[in-house]
Amino acid sequence: MRTDIPLVSLSALDEKRFGVKTAKTSPLRAGDMGRVMDFCAIHRVEFLIARCPSDELKAAQEMERLGFSLMDTLLYYSCDLKKRGVPVDSAGPALRTAVPGDGNAVREVAKEAFRGYFGHYHADPRLDRDACDEVYTDWAYNSCISTETADTVLIAESPEGGIAGFATMREKSEGVGEGVLFGVAPEFQGKGIYRRFMTGGMEWCIQRGLGSMVVSTQVTNTAVQKVWVRLGFEPSHSFYTFHKWFTKA
Ligand SMILES: CC(C)(COP(=O)(O)OP(=O)(O)OC[C@H]1O[C@@H](n2cnc3c(N)ncnc32)[C@H](O)[C@@H]1OP(=O)(O)O)[C@@H](O)C(=O)NCCC(=O)NCCS
Numbered sequence: 001m002r003t004d005i006p007l008v009s010l011s012a013l014d015e016k017r018f019g020v021k022t023a024k025t026s027p028l029r030a031g032d033m034g035r036v037m038d039f040c041a042i043h044r045v046e047f048l049i050a051r052c053p054s055d056e057l058k059a060a061q062e063m064e065r066l067g068f069s070l071m072d073t074l075l076y077y078s079c080d081l082k083k084r085g086v087p088v089d090s091a092g093p094a095l096r097t098a099v100p101g102d103g104n105a106v107r108e109v110a111k112e113a114f115r116g117y118f119g120h121y122h123a124d125p126r127l128d129r130d131a132c133d134e135v136y137t138d139w140a141y142n143s144c145i146s147t148e149t150a151d152t153v154l155i156a157e158s159p160e161g162g163i164a165g166f167a168t169m170r171e172k173s174e175g176v177g178e179g180v181l182f183g184v185a186p187e188f189q190g191k192g193i194y195r196r197f198m199t200g201g202m203e204w205c206i207q208r209g210l211g212s213m214v215v216s217t218q219v220t221n222t223a224v225q226k227v228w229v230r231l232g233f234e235p236s237h238s239f240y241t242f243h244k245w246f247t248k249a
Contacts, residue, residue, distance in 0.1 A: 007025060007039075008026070010043060011024045018128065020047045021047070022045070023043065024050075027053050029052070033059070036048070047246070050063060050068060051240065051242070053237065054073065054237075060240050069242060070240060070242055073218065073241070075238045076215070076238065077215050079202065081210070081213060092193065092195060093193055098152070098154070100144055106144050107138075109164070109184075111137045117132075120243065126245060139181055149168070149170075151171055165185060171208065176210060176211075177205035177208065182197050182224070202231070219238070
């Protein structure tokens with residue numbers, strides 16, 4: 001029995017953003033569905049975001065039977081920094097740490113980088129497109145102004161002194177650092193900035209005494225997975241994300 005995080009809970013943030021009563025689950029196993037559906041009925045949930053480990057096929061199949069739709073597959077990779085070390089990245093741009101005053105500029109970069117992204121929100125045609133984009137822009141902004149969202153944000157400056165990209169980092173659990181949300185403005189993509197963010201994130205983990213680093217993305221995001229593999233990250237685990245609507249479109 002998992003007691004640390006609730007199996008399913010209401011999401012005030014999503015409700016405010018999308019204007020429908022929303023709930024989210026923690027990773028589900030097959031036997032959990034009854035409790036999740038009861039919770040949704042009691043709380044009159046209109047929209048449910050449910051995730052299950054991709055090796056919990058029975059849970060995934062049960063969701064299919066109940067009319068849930070698959071929205072994305074999330075892959076996690078990890079790197080044992082004690083074993084691998086950080087590859088030297090002398091070609092990449094210099095990085096600095098964000099200050100709260102960078103929030104608006106980081107939001108603008110996120111707006112360009114994540115417009116029409118392929119995460120589970122954008123995959124759902126019932127969700128407003130601009131509101132889906134705001135998931136990422138608000139998240140990037142909040143990472144700069146609140147340590148509840150990120151422990152640090154790395155910034156790559158453009159040659160003109162603006163912001164070319166950002167990378168948010170947090171301590172995920174004891175000894176484990178996580179690279180969370182990374183974005184590079186379209187005009188600066190393909191120049192190795194993302195790779196430099198990854199090595200910068202690995203350095204940040206080592207400086208904080210964190211022995212490993214994890215990252216995650218949609219299975220379709222091959223650009224970042226190529227960089228991870230080249231830096232010595234290895235596949236770790238994965239999740240399916242489903243959406244269930246309890247109201248008619
Ligand atoms: C993914 C992203 C961070 C890559 O940033 P970047 O600075 O352009 O990455 P790099 O220059 O280090 O290149 C990394 C690899 O990805 C490839 N790549 C970069 N942008 C790409 C794109 N839009 N489509 C496909 N491949 C891309 C590069 O060509 C390179 O591969 P190569 O060495 O085989 O040529 C950037 O495109 C982005 O912000 N995308 C939208 C948000 C996103 O996906 N964030 C990551 C998940 S949180």
